[in-house]
Amino acid sequence: MGIAVIGGGVAGISAALDLADSGYKVYLIEKNAELGGKMAELAECKTGLSPRIVKIQNHPNIELMLSSELEGLSGSAGNFKLKVSGGKEIEVESVVLAPGYDIPDSVATSYGYGSPDVVTSLEFERMLRAATISNELKRQSDGKPVKKIGFIKCVGSRCQDNEICSTACCAYTAKEVWVVKERFPDIDVYVFYMDVRVFGKDEELVADLKDNYGVHYIRSRVPEVLPEGDKLIVKYEDLRAGKIEKLELDMVVLAVGLLPARTLPRLAELTGVKTDEYGYIETSISSPMETSVRGIFACGTATAPMKVRESVGLASGAALKAALMSQRTERIPGQEERKYIEVKEDEPPKVGVFICDNEGEISKTIDIPALAERVKGLRDVVAVNSANTIEEALKALESGIVDQGLNRVVFAGCSPREYEDIIREGCAKAGLNPYLVELVNLREQCAWVFDKNVTDAAFDILRMAVERAKRLEPIIVERYPVVPRALVIGGGISGMNAALDIADAGYEVYLVEKGEELGGGLRDMGDIAFPGGESASKLLKHYVDRVTSHERIKVYTKAREEDVRGRAGMFKARIVGDGVDEEIEFGACVIATGAKEYVPEGYYGYGSDNKVCTLREFEKSGKVQGDTVVIIQDVGPGLKEGAYSSKASNIEAVNAALKIKEENPGVEVFVLYREVKTYGKWEVLYKRAREKGVLFLRYEKPPEYKNGIISVFDVIFNDEIQIKPDMVILSVPMVPAEDNKRLSMMFKIPLKRGFFMEEQERPKMVLTPVDTVNEGVFVCGSAVYPAMIDECIAMSSAAAGRACVLLAKDFMETPAIRAVVNDEVCVGCGVCVQICPVEAIELTEEQLPVVTFGVETLVGGERRIAKVGDGCIGCGSCASYCPSGAMSLQHFRDKQVYAQLDYA
Amino acid sequence: MIKTWELDPNFKYEILKEPGGEHLTACFQCSTCTLGCPLTEIIPTYNPRRMIQMSLLGMRNEVLSNPDLWVCLICQTCTARCPQDVQIADLLGAIRRIAEREEETGKLKISSVRPSFDKAFMHQIQKYGRLYDMGLAMEYYKVKEGSFIKGMMAMSKDYKKFGMRMFKKGKMGVKSMFPEKVKDREVMRKIFERMGAEKK
Amino acid sequence: MSNLKYAYFPGCPSESTAIDQDMSVKAVFERLGVELEEMEDWNCCGASEVEDPEIVYALNARNLAIAEKKGLNIMTPCSICYYNLQRSNKVLRENEELRKKIHSIDSSLTYNGGVEVKHVVDALVNDIGIEEISSKVQKKVNVKVAPYYGCYMGRPPLTAFDDPDAPILMDRLIEVIGGEVVPFDYRKAKCCGGPLMMTVPDIAFKMARDILEGAKNAGADCIVLACPLCGMMLDAKQEDIEEAFGIKIGLPVLYITQLLGLALGISPDKLGLNKNVVDTKAIVGRVV
């Protein structure tokens, strides 16, 4: 049997791959003729997604059913029978639903959407894609360049038709604005918003847009766009001046919201899963991937509006949960022994050049036939092929190796970062050592950078690549067995959940908590509950009971891990603590060190005034003092001081305000806020709090508290408001666990603002929310970003899922690429020693001769040089951090590089 | 600067209880209502959003004595667009009724003539069950001008041209001198009595 | 259309200021073969002056009950009557407590929710249908028309039967009789100022002026509308507005049923076209 994944958007794709990669049979059912879902329509994303799509298309464990829909489902967990359109029937043990979202069918006519210059954000993504290639952003009406553009947020969200916040649009708007400003700095950009709901690096991006890119963020929900001549007029309220302003724009982008997929009602009917009041698949805060039907799981935007990062996280989590109910029946690709054609050193090179157009992206600026013709003339080039898609190119490549006996390959297309694995794997399958391939990035390094003679430039680049390819040598990799155990660091909700998931999957887990008890932040939340969720104390008990009684989880409290060595699949460490000092081995590690409440010493008399407490202190005690309660959001360090605003604190504060008001209707509750960030379904908390009479005052300058009076300048009221509080609750940022620094050094995962960084650190998409630069080490929960409890649970399941994909393998390969130091250039600074995740680099000392230079005498003495040891995993961190450029990777070196330079 | 302890925190609950005012507290101050309101073209400072904010804060006196309360056209543009279903047009009506009651008890002086007109109108319905134009005009002008005579003079001045125009077109004639009446007028009286009484 | 029949709710202005609308509605429906039975002893809907919604609901419970006894749906030509009847209908259907409260006042206010309320434009386009109307058209209306919908056809959402900002139902009627709809954009549904006519006339005049000038600048020969209060403001008060601002407009204002009636071959007199304040002869002359 196997697992059915329904929906082939980024969520479905990720779930399918995780499952297939760990040896499960997967049926991927997608109603469209192509995979990719909405993400494939976004400006900068297709490229990020394509490698995964190609991998799916070539995956032996995945049966891809395109243009197919579910028509019936019977049976129960462990044995479902699915009827799929076209008369196919499949049997599976579990099902993952990922039907995604749709944008609204229509928007209010007052937005002037009929005008060609008023577009939805999804349409704008397409325009942006075209604009980045043509280098012009033009009005659709008259082709004139856009000079002033406005983005209107919350169109079709946070309104009567769609009560909740669509979560993704604040961030994607920032991304779109950033792309506009990067490409076309002269365009004037206005963003109309109610609250800017961005988190983490999106928050940094918005600050950057405001401060450095001159983007105007204006607080007004603009309700109408009026055409006047060839301009579009929008009105907004200038709160400071107390008047209505008119603005003439050339173009307007409507940041439309996300709605449950239109196919969802039917899918829910067929599968019997319940949907919630907003039409999404019903899940709960404590089991965010579980539907109302056992054996059926859900992920992505079918459960709530969210970004790609969260969609992928839920997908990995759902995949793991589905796997727990199924039997592994398939082999894991890449685990079989490989035999390669022998390529002798003196054998003449036979180079095949493969050019992938990436569906027309490259041929927009490069004349591919002409290029191919010229490349054919190069010495030792025996075959040149150009293909439209990567799949076609791959096929040509494989048959070229088999039929024409190619022994070197040059592959030219988009960024190799995205395709490298697939192409090397393709070569390996065809029998060519995968390191005899040279990859060329024709798009980013050529098509996008040269204005003129692009085809000539492309030829030069290819010529260099061919020379380099000829000098490539086969690299033989070694294999080592995977230790089927995991280390989980941190015993909060994320750590416990990850440990349970991994242990449930059949692997042993070491769970290390530095405190005295398991529970982490949940311990401070007392009996507080979120609507529809269990109280913190109940959840805590449930988790602690399960963890401590699980036969495969070994818990160490008051302990810490030290001396981490090794690499993915085979790590070693010591656990040191109260009377323990144990050496352990493990194949994967999950870091879940959480975050903790900042102590606002000195803020608003905290510590000396007994009216003042923090949010968590209030949650723990639950006691309300007096008749007037003021909750102040964002107390303490902010973005500029190195902290992130916290999703959790912001929403918990609104929840607390609601609770106080519900239980004490006579108490006046004020929430002083910068932005109310009740994203997604949390928006309902905000609405309920208002309805109950909680007053929300928006500040920019932090409020003051003197002589028992709080003064706040409400920027919407445009005046100062004074309150005499009986109780002041401070909502403070969550700050990273102190131990993160030590762990970061030990595991060599970079930190940002004290939190662990996900592997992909780009402003656009996060496709690997729990992976890190150090393969085999995963991060989740508030250790990455101070998140809400449902997200912590989802992300820790995701981390567990990703860890299990690795643990499922029998063995891993040593990396083929290694770091090498250029002795002449190295200045001995030691940066690489710090950076190297596996501590493979040492500084050695060398005696220097006395050198004179003109009249100056440079006295010799000791000189320090880096030396790379056997442990190197070829991650490239050292090479990218090395300030003097002395460090490089073996695969890019010596004669290969020089050969390339000769032709440059 | 305002001091919240000098305000009336119960004002928002008072409005919530008034028919039409039930959605006041749902407002999240987005400006949609103000930005779409056609009145702002004529009175640039007209701002329903701000009136709501003042109400929420408990600025009872300022709100009830605000002359802008009486110019809303009830055009429903704001209601149609409000993302939080505040039903602003009805809400302002609810606040107006609170103000009218304050005036009846002598606590407030309303500068607008609109309450007089509305009341005169309602009296016609109470009495006849239908609108009696002439009766409405006479009562309204009387209250507006302070006496019957002054009212009649003002009215004949206002209506001189208009009345002629309508008369010539057969839209105002002998027939409009007398009220149309519904047969069951007792029920009209009861409606106003019963529905009006309970809201206090 | 013989099976279609409505309880006709004429509204207070039907005998006086909007007598032309009343006449034309009756004439048009007769020509279309749709029977109108005037509701017996109907009462005022409360207009916009009765601000307490509960009183409005009670007043209209009586009207609805009258139609319910007859087993007919209500049709009214007045937008404000429509709004009050319809919102009362919707609220009473939903709110049992309110129904009980109103019932306790008097048994004549007992309404069980069995009536539909239609505005005349809604009835024409959605009940009778453009096709049916088109089959009865006898003449072509060679005029450029600014369709003015006012507030209550597309707003508020509870009672709306057309778009709040860009309504189209009257456009379709005008087009089917050969008229040309001039671009009138957002003014189609922008308030005419009517409700302030008596109490704050200067605001009302400014609002109305914008509509009138907007129509004129758009090249319209006339304005077409379907509400007595809008008619009062734009037609009856047009001269006062001209005087107040020292401008000249002179734009005929017709009820949609008047223009439609002409196309259906009904005589101008029967349509009350001699009662519009701004002379309509020029328009009548262009219907052939």
Ligand SMILES: Cc1cc2nc3c(=O)[nH]c(=O)nc-3n(C[C@H](O)[C@H](O)[C@H](O)COP(=O)(O)OP(=O)(O)OC[C@H]3O[C@@H](n4cnc5c(N)ncnc54)[C@H](O)[C@@H]3O)c2cc1C
């Ligand atoms: C304009 C815009 C810009 C965005 N930009 C960003 C951004 O920059 N960064 C970011 O993180 N997020 C962004 N997002 C959000 C992002 O698009 C989503 O988070 C993500 O695409 C969700 O993926 P998904 O797989 O859940 O859903 P989808 O992409 O909707 O995929 C669902 C798939 O399921 C298929 N399907 C549906 N029903 C069935 C069925 N019954 N049977 C079989 N198949 C079915 C659909 O055809 C589709 O292929 C943006 C969204 C928009 C609207």
Ligand code: SF4
């Ligand atoms: S507040 Fe929510 S709904 Fe509005 S734009 Fe931002 S993410 Fe979207």
Ligand code: SF4
């Ligand atoms: S290799 Fe680079 S980073 Fe390492 S010590 Fe030398 S100069 Fe420093």
Ligand code: SF4
């Ligand atoms: S539109 Fe609604 S939510 Fe927005 S400010 Fe006005 S009343 Fe408040």
Ligand code: SF4
């Ligand atoms: S109903 Fe009143 S407040 Fe609302 S838009 Fe119309 S005039 Fe403005």
